[in-house]
Amino acid sequence: MRDALGIVFGETSTHSFKVALADARRARRRDYVKVWHDVDGWVLCQIAGITRSDERFTEERVFEQHEGEPESGERVVAHVEVVGSRGQDGVLRVPTIPISPGEKVFRADPELIKETLGLVKGELYIGKLDGHDIEVRLDANSFVQRHCSILAMTGSGKSYTAGVIIEELLEQDVPLLIIDPHGEYSSLRHPSEEMGLEEFGVSPKGYGDKITVLTPASLSVNPEADGVLRLRGHSLGVQDIVRVLGESPTNTHVGILYEAISRLRAERDTYDLQDIIGEVAASESKAKWAVLALLEQIADSELFCGEATPIQSLLKRGRCTVISMVGVKPSVQPLVVSIVCTELLEARKLGLVPPGMVVVEEAHNFAPERGFAVAPSTDILRTIASEGRKFGLGLMVISQRPARVDKNVLSQCNTQIILRVTGRVDLQALAKGLEGMTSELVEDIKSLPMGTAIISSSSLERPIMVRICKRRTRHGGASVSIVGSKAKSPRRRRAKKPVEAVEDAPPGAHPPDAQPPRGGVLSKLFGTRR
Structure with a gap:
């Protein structure tokens, strides 16, 4: 009991209460503390804020003249929020009866914090609880x-x-x-x-x-x-193209695409983006130019050329x-x-x-x-x-x-x-x-602060x-230093594994030393391939 941080005073509720701290240096905002509850046992709480006041320095008294140094009148009050406690069934519960005034408040032990906050299990190690080695x-x-x-x-x-x-x-x-x-x-x-x-x-x-x-x-x-x-570019449907464009084409534009793709499907089993462009170009509609511009945008990316x-x-x-x-x-x-x-x-x-x-x-x-x-x-x-x-x-x-x-x-x-x-x-x-x-x-x-997150x-x-x-x-x-750093030479291309050594490389991901298939309308977007 000698290690108590303070004592509960004043009006309490089931969700919060105030604590008179014995020493302002022993507690800080966001610290986890515990207090005994007559029904639920030890209850985990967290300090939401701390205030300090001193009767020697009230607004009225700071303008008064004092003879000698008066006795300390400082008061340090912690505003505490109740987290709760777990019963035998493991469910977290907040007390239904307020904490009793007069109860002493202690620093929470790591096991109580972990159990109450739900930190006892999990495969993904994210970091440590701020202020604790948990x-x-x-x-x-x-x-x-x-x-x-x-x-x-x-x-x-x-x-x-x-x-x-x-x-x-x-x-x-x-x-x-x-x-x-x-x-x-x-x-x-x-x-x-x-x-x-x-x-x-x-x-x-x-x-x-x-x-x-x-x-x-x-x-x-x-x-x-x-x-x-490279992405699948054969036998694209109207909705495939609309989805790729990410825009809402007019009914006229959709109609042009539909007619072009319908003609292709009637003539052959498979077709590619260049075939669609050719069919649209053959359309007699004046709106075909806007559709061609959209199709050229897809072709320029070269995403659909070569093996998918x-x-x-x-x-x-x-x-x-x-x-x-x-x-x-x-x-x-x-x-x-x-x-x-x-x-x-x-x-x-x-x-x-x-x-x-x-x-x-x-x-x-x-x-x-x-x-x-x-x-x-x-x-x-x-x-x-x-x-x-x-x-x-x-x-x-x-x-x-x-x-x-x-x-x-x-x-x-x-x-x-x-x-x-x-x-x-x-x-x-x-x-x-x-x-x-x-x-x-x-x-x-x-x-x-840097490196700290709220989760x-x-x-x-x-x-x-x-x-x-x-x-x-x-x-x-990481950020690049601008001042006080030596200029670095351009980054070298990293050494590549031999093609035969890349056992798990995706089948359609062309090996670095192999010649990828050429294609596309405006390869200038990405430069000449190797």
């Missing part, structure tokens, strides 16, 4: 099935945090497909050279044997890639496929995501690929909120977010602009990992769109503050 682990099945969002302002560690989670998913052999706009996730191949890993009990490790990097561009543009990504990459090769047990968009025009990137994710979801429904997770970096570009932009990938990402759980296809979205991410997607993310955000519009979006986001949490988010999840009883674990692999998204 590991935070999340259930892998729930994490993948119910989706996740990682949100933070630029430079606050969202990609680093995503890397930590991807490493943990790879440790569990979860199939992964990463949409990588900036080519930063190829660094998962290499072990970390960062200091401080021992604090979290992890060691440097590379996952080169589990990572395959594909590019929709060419190997000359993206030499970090293991092969090129089998969709089964993109999601494999114990493997991670990274689609690196380096060198791909921003207008083309959502087309790639739209087609790949659509085929992936259909393949999952048919059982052609195992259950897994799709990771989308810069999600505001691929699933933008209405009023900000339009992207062809928005609809399929909404569908995965709302229906993916039924078919075992999870979604992780990562963004620096929460306000610009489609709310239908964000609202389906059961696990929310939020690092520092300061933008007023983004904070408002977080407060409105995410469950359990109180005004107090919003204030905390504005002042989060809310169905596997946790309440949002918690976590120091994110150090990465095992090299971080590929």
Whole structure:
């Protein structure tokens, strides 16, 4: 009892009470404490705030003249919120009878914190509870099935945090497909050279044997890639083309496409994009030029030339496929995501690929909120977010602009990992769109230190503050120094494995030393292929 932090006083409720602290230096905001309850036993609580006052320095007395130093009149009061306690059935309950005034309050022991907050099990090691040496682990099945969002302002560690989670998913052999706009996730191949890993009990490790990097561009543009990504381009239907375009074509445009494709299907068993362009060009309608312009946009991407990459090769047990968009025009990137994710979801429904997770970096570009932009990938990402759980296809979205991410997607993310955000519009979006986001949490988010996140999840009883674990692999998204750094020579193309040594390379991902098939209308978009 001598270790008591303070004593409960004044009016109490079942959800909160006040504590007179004996020493302001022994407690701080967000500390976990415990107090005895006559019915429920030890109850876990958390300090929501601390106030200090001193009768010597009231507004009236600071203007008075004192002779000598008066005795200390300082009062330190902690405002405490009740978390609850678990009964024999393991269910967390909040007391139905308020805490008794006069009860002493103690620092909570680690076992009580872990048991009450739900930190006793989980395969995914995320980090440590802020202020404690308690590991935070999340259930892998729930994490993948119910989706996740990682949100933070630029430079606050969202990609680093995503890397930590991807490493943990790879440790569990979860199939992964990463949409990588900036080519930063190829660094998962290499072990970390960062200091401080021992604090979290992890060691440097590379996952080169589990990572395959594909590019929709060419190997000359993206030499970090293991092969090129090519999509199914034969026998496309009207809806396939409309979905790829991501726009709402007029009825006239749809009619032209329908007539062209109907003629092709009547004449032959298979046809390709160039055949469709030829048929549209032969149309007598003056509106054909707008349709041709749209078809040329698809052809320019070269996504449909050559042998298509089998969709089964993109999601494999114990493997991670990274689609690196380096060198791909921003207008083309959502087309790639739209087609790949659509085929992936259909393949999952048919059982052609195992259950897994799709990771989308810069999600505001691929699933933008209405009023900000339009992207062809928005609809399929909404569908995965709302229906993916039924078919075992999870979604992780990562963004620096929460306000610009489609709310239908964000609202389906059961696990929310939020690092520092300061933008007023983004904070408002977080407060409105995410469950359990109180005004107090919003204030905390504005002042989060680097490497610390607030995590809310169905596997946790309440949002918690976590120091994110150090990465095992090299971080590929680190900021580039501008001042005080020596100029570096251009990055060399990394050494490639011999073609015959790439045993697990996707069949349609053309080996780096093989000559990929040529094709496409305007190859100048991505440069000349090797």
